[in-house]
Amino acid sequence: MSDAAADFLSGLTEPQRQAVEHIDGPLLILAAAGSGKTRVVTRRVAHLVSVGVPAWSILGLTFTNKAAGEMRERIGSLLAGDPRMMRGLTVTTFHSLCARLLRRYADEAGLKPDFTIYDMSDQSALMKRVIGQLDMNTGNWQPRSVLGAISNAKNELKDAAAFAAEAGDYYSKKIAVVYTAYEKALRAANAVDFDDLLVLTAKMLREKTGVLAECHARWKYLMIDEYQDTNHAQFVIASMLAGEGEVLPGLEDASSGPNICVVGDPDQAIYGWRGADISNILDFEERYSGAKVIKLGENFRSTGPILGAADGLIKHNALRKDKPLFTTSEGGEPVDVVLCRDEEHEAGLVVDRFRRERDDDGLAWKDMAVLYRTNALSRALEDAFRKEGVPYVIARGTAFYEREEIKNAVAYLRVVANSADGVSLRRIVNTPTRGLGKASLDRIESWAMGRGLTMMDGLRAAKEVPDLTARAVNASGRFVSLVDGLTGGGSFMGVDAPGSLADLVLRVIKESGLEAAYEKQAKTSKSETDEERLENLSELVSSAASFEAEYEPESDPAAFPGADVLEGGGSAPTPHLLSLLRAYLESIALVADADAVDPAQGAVTLMTLHAAKGLEFPSVAVVGLEEMLLPHARAFDNEASLEEERRLFFVGMTRAMRSLLVTSTRYRTVRGRLERTIPSRFLEELPIEHIRLSDQSHDDGFDDDPDPDAVRAGSSGRGWGRSSYDAAASMRSMGAGGSAGVPAGIEPGARVRHPQFGTGRIVEVWGGRSARAKIDFDEVGVKTLVLEYARLRTV
DNA sequence: AGAGGCAATTTTTTT
DNA sequence: AATTGCCTCT
Numbered sequence: 001m002s003d004a005a006a007d008f009l010s011g012l013t014e015p016q017r018q019a020v021e022h023i024d025g026p027l028l029i030l031a032a033a034g035s036g037k038t039r040v041v042t043r044r045v046a047h048l049v050s051v052g053v054p055a056w057s058i059l060g061l062t063f064t065n066k067a068a069g070e071m072r073e074r075i076g077s078l079l080a081g082d083p084r085m086m087r088g089l090t091v092t093t094f095h096s097l098c099a100r101l102l103r104r105y106a107d108e109a110g111l112k113p114d115f116t117i118y119d120m121s122d123q124s125a126l127m128k129r130v131i132g133q134l135d136m137n138t139g140n141w142q143p144r145s146v147l148g149a150i151s152n153a154k155n156e157l158k159d160a161a162a163f164a165a166e167a168g169d170y171y172s173k174k175i176a177v178v179y180t181a182y183e184k185a186l187r188a189a190n191a192v193d194f195d196d197l198l199v200l201t202a203k204m205l206r207e208k209t210g211v212l213a214e215c216h217a218r219w220k221y222l223m224i225d226e227y228q229d230t231n232h233a234q235f236v237i238a239s240m241l242a243g244e245g246e247v248l249p250g251l252e253d254a255s256s257g258p259n260i261c262v263v264g265d266p267d268q269a270i271y272g273w274r275g276a277d278i279s280n281i282l283d284f285e286e287r288y289s290g291a292k293v294i295k296l297g298e299n300f301r302s303t304g305p306i307l308g309a310a311d312g313l314i315k316h317n318a319l320r321k322d323k324p325l326f327t328t329s330e331g332g333e334p335v336d337v338v339l340c341r342d343e344e345h346e347a348g349l350v351v352d353r354f355r356r357e358r359d360d361d362g363l364a365w366k367d368m369a370v371l372y373r374t375n376a377l378s379r380a381l382e383d384a385f386r387k388e389g390v391p392y393v394i395a396r397g398t399a400f401y402e403r404e405e406i407k408n409a410v411a412y413l414r415v416v417a418n419s420a421d422g423v424s425l426r427r428i429v430n431t432p433t434r435g436l437g438k439a440s441l442d443r444i445e446s447w448a449m450g451r452g453l454t455m456m457d458g459l460r461a462a463k464e465v466p467d468l469t470a471r472a473v474n475a476s477g478r479f480v481s482l483v484d485g486l487t488g489g490g491s492f493m494g495v496d497a498p499g500s501l502a503d504l505v506l507r508v509i510k511e512s513g514l515e516a517a518y519e520k521q522a523k524t525s526k527s528e529t530d531e532e533r534l535e536n537l538s539e540l541v542s543s544a545a546s547f548e549a550e551y552e553p554e555s556d557p558a559a560f561p562g563a564d565v566l567e568g569g570g571s572a573p574t575p576h577l578l579s580l581l582r583a584y585l586e587s588i589a590l591v592a593d594a595d596a597v598d599p600a601q602g603a604v605t606l607m608t609l610h611a612a613k614g615l616e617f618p619s620v621a622v623v624g625l626e627e628m629l630l631p632h633a634r635a636f637d638n639e640a641s642l643e644e645e646r647r648l649f650f651v652g653m654t655r656a657m658r659s660l661l662v663t664s665t666r667y668r669t670v671r672g673r674l675e676r677t678i679p680s681r682f683l684e685e686l687p688i689e690h691i692r693l694s695d696q697s698h699d700d701g702f703d704d705d706p707d708p709d710a711v712r713a714g715s716s717g718r719g720w721g722r723s724s725y726d727a728a729a730s731m732r733s734m735g736a737g738g739s740a741g742v743p744a745g746i747e748p749g750a751r752v753r754h755p756q757f758g759t760g761r762i763v764e765v766w767g768g769r770s771a772r773a774k775i776d777f778d779e780v781g782v783k784t785l786v787l788e789y790a791r792l793r794t795v
Numbered sequence: 796a797g798a799g800g801c802a803a804t805t806t807t808t809t810t
Numbered sequence: 811a812a813t814t815g816c817c818t819c820t
Binding site: 436589591608632 | 796797798804805806807808809810
Binding site: 376379669670671672673 | 811812
């Protein structure tokens, strides 16, 4: 063994070393939270390469782009001696890989290579039309729930025909009809949804032996992270790629099984709701009878109390094989569990604690994270962080692309890349308004559909469409030439339009009139949001520019580089603008919220518990430990989902290295309504010896320092959570604090402060039970607010 | 055609 | 609170 190979083994525990050294045959790594999984996986890859396995024959699959990027980076630094050894290494997400394979083998998959990937809002838009066209009532058949049913079917690899064949009851039969029509509409739009990426790839790998053979020729070593969260479709894809089909009964043994290495932890399975099947990991040993199983149990991340508390919690999962969590590290503060008055109090508490930890314990903002069950909980936290001037970042990778103006610009790009994309076309055909109203568009559409043409074809042939006004024909013509101009003369395919991707994006923004429309609005209404929109649009141009700068066509897993690239030498061809555009749109479609986590930002990270999986922070706060929230109301009906909620909390707790705060509030504003809450049952499951309870929900005001007596007060018994609570007293104290309820002195002429709108003067007050006030705010103008919910304070 | 206003509604998590 | 959809007014 070379010295380099030996390096990858230094400082490892025995089981870690075994995992790193494993080369051929199936391997299951059961990696408990904080057990050094990433370290092991990256070193194993580096080790494989160092013993002569070509990097291009290794395929690593993760769930988020960020995880993939990190893994690639860490492998890169392990192999820093020779960057060329990384050549052709593929580490990517399931969805990315599938998208690339489907483009490369579009024919075999029954697609066209320029297909669009529809996100959830595209899917809803399409589904609404489909349901409407079937003359079904969107009230009775909600796009969301229908899509949910279809998604479940797809995850089990049931296509519309199979679904229809099984459908017995009226409801299922109806869904089957919608499913069929929805699929037809997707294909007509030359589009696939998220599930299709997996489904169509699985189908292709099963049915097209030629494709599978090429994949086998390329990838000899398969590695899958977070295996406990794979669904059936992903399981099939993994099995096919691993060469499972080649293992004949009776021939499998320890050395001849496929080179598939899966890594996961059943205690961190949190995606059951989207079809993840925990039995994939539980049955791995059975499926690959020669599989080597390595358990990484020792935790290197958290202090004893944090780990003890998390262990005590997860033990309450009855459907779980008991597995001790242990650490050799000593000391550590107990887990703080604090009962707060409301979300404002809770957020203030978190900010105070973080500030203290930064000032006294030498932590940096980037070392801290707040985790919550639902995105809605971020608001109160944001307000507090902003108010206190503490830098924070919300992990919502998709947020930018969900903005109106960005969606509009991206829709133009999508139509440029795929003119059949009806959902995007409909979005932009009259945005900004160009005189093509609903009536004209309906006429054009029915004309086109009657002929089996796309909407774009209809626009192109507007002159022939009956009953169109001259104005509509004219507008159609202008729209068509706009798009043709952007595609470089209507024959983008095969012809490289001049300019870069960023230029194209810029042209879209200008030539579409989007920029002008927002500029006009910004001038007339003087609102800041339109200024912001313009800034966002130019940020989109920058993002396109940096995508272009970083894009490496040869790193495309479906590029299947020829010998010249794999063996070195040969320069990569200049990417065609259209393929660049496709790749860019694909990267936009496949961003994950977790991708936005960037510790380099020097800010506290706010994110959902789901997004936190795989990360670690010296200091963590998990907020909102209340019944209906964590566990979530939706999880009450069955034990399995309740246990998933518990795992979710477990995942949150085990992100913490040194400091963990868990909070619950007595009252929480839900959809604008102040509601009484019940502390989460999970709090009572935390072992008392590892936690420090503190009921601060009765405290008045906004004390910065926790009351040391209050800390002791809660620890006497375990009944503090559920019933012994004086709601009236709490309401009184809140009134005094002025943070909720209707403060006195709300009358015309009075000056008040609103948490969002700032200060203003009351113009008018009326109404009895749900009294409202008209308030003239200094910054944002006149607004009418319901006093009960407005959180006004007199100034 | 299209903007703006009002009423109803709100199933968490995400690739 | 905030978003979405429906409806009216210009």
